[in-house]
Amino acid sequence: MSAFLRVRLSEAIVDHTKPNDPFCAVNIKEAVKGDDGTLSLQQKKKTFYPVWGRCFDSHLKPGRRMQIIVMDRADVPGADVTPVAEVTVETEQLAHECMDEEPGVAVKLALDLRPSGKVIMQVKLYGTAPGSDESSGIDFATRTPEKLSSLPKNATALRGRRGAVNRRQAEAKEFKGHMFIKKFFRRPTYCSLCREFLWGYTRHGYQCQVCQYTSHKRCIDSILGKCTGAAGTSNHSKYLKERFKIDVPHRFKKYTFLGPTFCDMCGQLMHGIFRQQLKCDACGTNCHTKCAQNMPPLCGVNEKLLSEALKNVDEIKRNRRLSAGGDPSQNGKKSTPALPPVSEGGLIEEDEYQEITEAMSQASLLVKLQQEQSASHVPSPQNGNKHRPLSSTSEAAPPVPPRTYSQKSHMNGQSSSFSRHMPVSKPMRRFKLEEFQFLKLLGKGSFGKVLLAQQIGSNKYYAIKALKKDVVLEDDDVEATMVEKRILALGSECPFVTHLHSTFQSSSHLFFVMEYLNGGDLMFHIQLHHKFKLPRARFYAAEILAGLQFLHSKGIIYRDLKLDNILLDSEGHCKIADFGMCRENIFGSSTAGTFCGTPDYISPEIIKGKRYTFSVDFWSYGVLCYEMITGQPPFGGEDEDELFDSICNSQIPFSRYLDAYTIDFLDKLLQREPIQRLGYMGDRQPIRKHPFFRSIDFARLEKREIAAPYKPVVKSAQDASNFDDDFTFQPAQLTPTDTQLVLSIDQTNFNGFSFTSEAFNKP
Structure with missing residues (x-):
């Protein structure tokens, strides 16, 4: 196995200053040999910002160096981030520190920072480090678990139920120097650009993980000020400087706010009673003390209006070019609908993707219709009664039903589609929560609850999985929920997959109604x-x-x-x-x-x-x-x-x-x-x-023709004795949800969730 280091940064101790909110930036630099034979250090990968206490890996390569820069969000002079302290160390040196310890033991190190201070870290070596004697058979980080032969014959070492993890790290989107991360805000929060609310689950917002700038997705394209923590040599920074430069610093002073006031940088409420935070004497911008140094130098500038003006200028220039010379790519070609513009920074979300696919589908429809109209005047060969000519003058040919454009697919929530008129199928039966009575709690976890329920008016019992919508939205699991529904719907094709009865929703929960398997897990x-x-x-x-x-x-x-x-x-x-x-x-x-x-x-x-x-x-x-x-x-x-x-x-x-x-x-x-x-x-x-x-x-x-070697003890159809008492003794009820939170949920996120299996689609 190729050797690599697993590094965990614990904390930074800086002597010459006291950072309020320290964070780290890590650069990995490689030793590259030039044409003249000299070695130089080059950074091939982007700078990343590890979270304190989280691990990251680095492979061991000759000459590789790791630079750790300690910065403070509340101590950033000027427009660019100035490091508080830093240290550069060879990865091979860290590996040799691990060799002095027992195999597989994490080594705790304290590296000296420049100009002063220390960064505390843990390092663990996996594989065989470069330079070690591989022929000796030494394999670092090996561990042999307890031998089973030494345990009693019927003993069990299983640790009980273990929850699953899904570490989908929030992907940072770089846009105009900012490192934006999608985020839901539980507290009232304002957009730093348009000054409108972001709070709740109606729409998610974006927040820069470096400078804390908060914005709607729709407003990101209008941001003019670059991130104060962005590198001055980035391509986008150079582009902004070449286009124009605005450098008008704010003049912040302590100020006493008589009413609730929100920070114009991070969008959060500013707390306190007397001389709470800062206010600019010139333009009236308000901000936290910790956000002042992150504020872009745009004193007196209305970013939204200026951005709209710049867009109008670009549009005028584009129209002039088209009117003067035309678009040479269109010569001799039929026009097709243009695709909607994509955000400059590449933040393409599901709604933008849907707009693009709809436009592409519409364009392909027009081309197809034109081809059919051309083909309608060309007789096609007949083969009995299976294929009729498309000619409109043919008396024997019945009229072709027109194609229609469907804006939404109500059955599956997918992007728009084109389909011929089909015979109207039987409407899908919709189930509601009021049609079921909860009897027992079968299990619960971070995902929600699973409850035993009886369909009112019948002797049918089902297991209902209930998910809270706010939790699904906060964890960005809407698509995962739709995937689960689609896979459960396939269960009827296989006897070894749980069968789905239906799915439905309320204003606060999503419900999966499944067959009740009373034999337990x-x-x-x-x-x-x-x-x-x-x-x-x-x-x-x-x-x-x-x-x-x-x-x-x-x-x-x-x-x-x-x-x-x-x-x-x-x-x-x-x-x-x-x-x-x-x-x-x-x-x-x-x-x-x-x-x-x-x-x-x-x-x-x-x-x-x-x-x-x-x-x-x-x-x-x-x-x-x-x-x-x-x-x-x-x-x-x-x-x-x-x-x-x-x-x-x-x-x-x-x-x-x-x-x-x-x-x-x-x-x-x-x-x-x-x-x-x-x-x-x-x-x-x-x-x-x-x-x-x-x-x-x-x-x-x-074909389920082989009898099971063990048949669980089941007393009745609603028997829950094969499930843990820790759950079944608890009340069978849904977890209540805050009313105001429910009202803030954008219910359109769950369009297409409701479903009823064909076997149960009976009025």
Whole structure:
């Protein structure tokens, strides 16, 4: 494995000044040999800003240097950021510091800053460092978990239910020097440009992570002042300076505000009673003391009006050029609708994307209609009654129904489409919350709650998953929720995937109505039995494999396979549930890259930040099979870092009670190289033909003709005894939501969510 460092910056101690809000910028510089043979340091990657306490990785290369710059948001003189202190260190030097410690131990270092101070950091080395003796067999950061043979035969080391993580880091969008991050504001917040509210869930805003400038998405294109923390040599800074330069500093003084006042920089309310914050004597701009140095030098300038004036100038120039010489690209071509303009900084969101695709579809429609009109005068060959000529003069040909342009697709919420008039289908039945009565709480987590419910007026029972809309919006999980709905809708095609009854919504919640699987999940059963006997574990593994391969055939990576997400029905058959982590449309060379999953089941390629495909599911499948058969996790650690280190480096222990076929099966599933992992290749037969499944007839299994070796104890259709008492004893009710917060939610974000399965689409 190529060596790399995992670095965690803890804090900065600066002696000569006391920063109010310190943060770090990290530059990675490479040693590059020039044409004359001299070495020079070059920065090939952009500067990044790690969060205190979070880890980042850096590969070990000869001559690579890491520069750590400590800055203070409240101490930025002038227009550009001046570093408070900095240190530059070779990555190889950090690696050698790790070699002096035990393998796999994080080393705590205190690097001296210039001109004074220290930065506290933790460093851990993965792999073999450059210059070490690889032939000696020394592998740094290795860890061997506790041997299973030393544990009691029926003991279990599983740590109970483990929540999944989805570390989709907020992607910073660079725009005119600012590093904007999408953000929802829970407190009243004003846009720094148009002075309108951003608060609530009606629309998200953007905030620069360097200078805290806050803005609507629609206002970003009108910002004139560059970020005070942007590098003066950036391409956009040069462009602004070449175009024009405004440098009129504010004259801030302490001021007593008699009423609620908001900062014109970060948009937040300014607190205090007497001489709370600052006000400019010249233009009346208000701001926090900590925001004063971040304020761009635009005293007396109305950014919004000036930006509109500049846009008008550009439009006039463009029109003059077109009227003078015309557009040579249009000579001899038919005109098509122009695409809507895209923001200069590249902040293309879903609404802009939809506008672009609609315009492209409209353009393609016009071309297609023109082609059809031309073809309508050319007779086409007939073949019986199947193909009729398109000529409008043909008496035998019935009139062609006109094409229509649909602005929205009400069935799936996708971009606009063109379709011929079709016969009107049966309207979809819409379910409401009032049609169900909650009986038991089956489970809950950060995602929401799962409740047992009875359909009023019938003896039908369902499991209803309830998600709070404000949480979905705040976590930016709207699309993930739609993905979960679409995948659940496919469940009717596979007997090993949970079936969806319907989805509907209220003003505050989203609801998934699913079949109630009263046999409980595998985590509940393995805690009762410590581990499963081999025939039972083999049967579960076969049914889970069939369900997993069905998802893969649809281009879906599951990414959260674990005992908690495998449910049993009343007959003892397995079904995969909870599709909130899935990724769609993985076909051909498509890959995914999000760090997500449950830590114990995450594959090495996800931990290392590599792109991946279905291989990650077979790693999780291997961990799950290992736990079912042995009752122990294959990897361990005191914290997440140690666990991930164990996953990437530790030798997997196998119990002496396991036969050779089982050990070979588990060992091939837990190969750290994805291409060597059993089941990874497109053909599903190699894993099914492994001797571990020698007693399984998959043709009969997929028809559910094989009886389950264990049938859970179920007293009635609404029995919840196979679920944890920690949940079922709690009241079966929804978590109340603040009324004002509900009113601020933009309900159009959830258009297209409601759905009813064809089997239940009966009035």
